[in-house]
Amino acid sequence: MLMKIFLWASIIWLLPFLFVVQRNEAKFKKNISIGVTLPQEAREDPEVQALLKKYVKETGIICIILGLAVIPCWFPKSYNWLLFAWMLWLDALIVFTQLPFIRYNKKLRELKAERGWNKKTSDNVQTEKVTVNISNISTPRWLSPWVFAGALLITLVPMAISSDLWPLILIFALTQIMFYLVYRYAFRTKSESIDDNVEITQALTQIRRSYWGRIWVKIAYATAIFSLGTLLLKNHGKLYFWITIIYSIYTLIVVASPEFKIRKAQEELTRNSGASEYIDDDEHWVWGMFYYNPRDSHSFVNGRVGIGSTINVARPFGKIMCIFTIIIMVLMPAFPFLLDWSIESKVVFVQEENHVTVSCGRSDYRVDLEHVAEVSLIDEYPEELSRTWGTATDKILKGNFSAKDYPPMQVCLNPGKTPYILVLTDNRKAYLFGTDDPLRTQELYELLKPQSIP
Template sequence: MDTLFLILPALFVYIFILALFLKQAKPSNNILFGITLPSQALKDASIGQLQAAYKKSYILYGIISLITIAPLYFLADYMSMALIYIFIWFAAFIYTSKLPFNKFHHQTAALKREKDWFVGAKRIVRIDTKVTLLKKSMVISPYWFLIPVLISISLIIASLSKENVLLKLTGTASLIMTAILFIFYSAFRNMKTKEYSKNHDINAAINRATRRYWSILWLAMAIFESFNAIVAYTILTEGNSSDFTLWIIGIVMVSLVPLGAILFVHNKVRSLEQNLSQTDGQGILMDDDEYWINGSTYYNPNDQSVIVPKRVGIGTTVNLATRAGKWIQYGSIVLTIAIVLPLAAFAVQSDHTSPSFGIGDDGAVTIDYPLYDYSFHINEIQQLTLEEAIPTGFRTNGTATAEYARGNFSLEKLGATKLFIFKNSPPYIFMKLDGLYVIFNDQDKAKTISIYDELSKRRNAGES
């Protein structure tokens, strides 16, 4: 099964990260959940209760996360969807794996302040500047929604000259979705002011920031959905509408991204509420834990070091208070996205594009396929046969799934081979060239035979 090569890395990451966080239930160098505690505090009953609850939380999280790997098994026939799903799964798992830890980090920090379990020098950390900045937070302008509206209208106009009803529905559905998201935007923009603290400035800061975060989310989702409509329109225009099951899988997977974004904003708002509502708006008593956001992210403007040892986990991390640290952190994220998106796009294209076989009037044989185009003259064919089976071998530079194999391979007894085949759809056209085999077939048996007959006719005519 091809998806096994995706499931195994997912299981490895799953086991590694889960073991890493479960290990945090035990203190190391007097650090528990990213919080530095004195030795006597680690023996406190309240700490023991937090440790027991933490383990239960990650066991439950582990069970739920393991279940989310299961869909890969059912995507065996849709390699591109399996690849996209695993990318989404990795991003979601790595992000959500920190959430239970963050929760217990905040609880331990609150308990530390309550019982005055400070280690080393204590100091007042002022947050009035942060509050002032958050009070200036502005909701995203509604005029930005013109972007997805114009995209949707453009698709509707483009579909007017087409007969395919689905093309018209694509733009219309996108416009309706934009309208729905705009309603959400308006509702959150005018949401009732909540009271988190007796301090008016704290309440104003949290409410303004909350409205801004949610307004950005609804706009981003509207733009995201409109670009999805462009992709769907393109696929339908090219006639590669695929089957109903594939569309359902695609819709479900595309829905995971907005759900993940909603979860991200929700947790960001909750974190802001917890951090500010527990203060009077002036400052809180802290020690060196101040420099470790959520116990794992290092941010220390007083430290010029770019790379520092991790407080949680193994290895090193960056100091996000330095310019170099920000470039490394965010640059790696951008680089990952820049690599993943083209791979996902190529996988989708591979699943929806079949190799095209042609014979020119001059005898030029061409096989068109993304990244693996190949051409030769018909007179170069030393041997032409129609076979019912493909020898075993391995891929050297190509793409292969349970359904097809395309690109460069090395096959038993044949050696270097260029494959452009649908597996389990014999017969296959074997073309032996000088030091190379080229094997081609179409999913339609009759079409494969027709191509073979044409090749034989043209080759025999050239030899006579």
């Protein structure tokens, strides 16, 4: 049940979040609504207003249906089928919430062509030409890499203190490097030009650039603190669970809050734009959301609204990313089964001289029999058993774990077959083993018992 609640809590927020984001697309920002650039006169047009209202309503209906579609996700009993249901729902959420956008983008474009609203635009609409105002261009000031290096150093501290955490800390460290690379290279620094108004262009550009830096610095240091928390709370499963939740919520707020602030600023600063000449590059945006411009040599481009960047689908990198995303989305529901299929789940053991080695795939857990202090057969996991690093599927649970009142624990067992063997050693180590056959588990228990030492 805890796993079901955890999955529900970690995914369900996406539904209201996407609804708010999609609803926000109907508001005019940078002369754009639902991915269509329109002149000032079009904003109050009854037909445009009616389409925008219908779009919001349709998005709301789809979100309600998706909210109801969550119910079946609570039924599966197996871990794999539970993940399958949620991943399938996630796919549906991503695809179906975009459908009204695509539909009404098309309708709005048709209305725009019908009313001749694309006549007053500047040269930028011509796909064979691009015009830039060089007086508008400001060179971005990037934050020093040392700002991110500080977060990386803090992240690495637990590795120096507790060697058993190294795989997890290594992942955090690699994530920190990724944060810097995304901050520095996945951001197109193009000015936020919407018309000839230099002040507004500069204001919009500055806001976007400064928030972009702040987001990544905040996430980098939150990750560094989370890494320290992993060290301090590694043996306190419940507390560690909560710090994980807090870290996730904080990260979400750090990303979502500037996004909406910038959208608000774009809405307010460009409220009076579009009366005379303005920039319209709708031609480059397929369905109003995918940037396709073979003339643009860059793979990353400014998102149409908000803070983010998007990918130029016309570039080879953009095409690769697009295919990769589709493959990930298609395979997402199958991941748990693929994981099961690819991971060896047979637990085997062998006795050699004065130690027993329990193995599963390429993972070996060696128990020195002379150090074994206590061995017991149990039918339930120790209290607050929590994975620090390892694998968890329906058929195998292995890796480094922590549990309340026990030293760091190495686990290698089939979760579906009881009993399990709990081994405590006199050098403060703990092991939890179990095979797929209770008789073999009993055999292993006999081997591990202190009296079996030759």
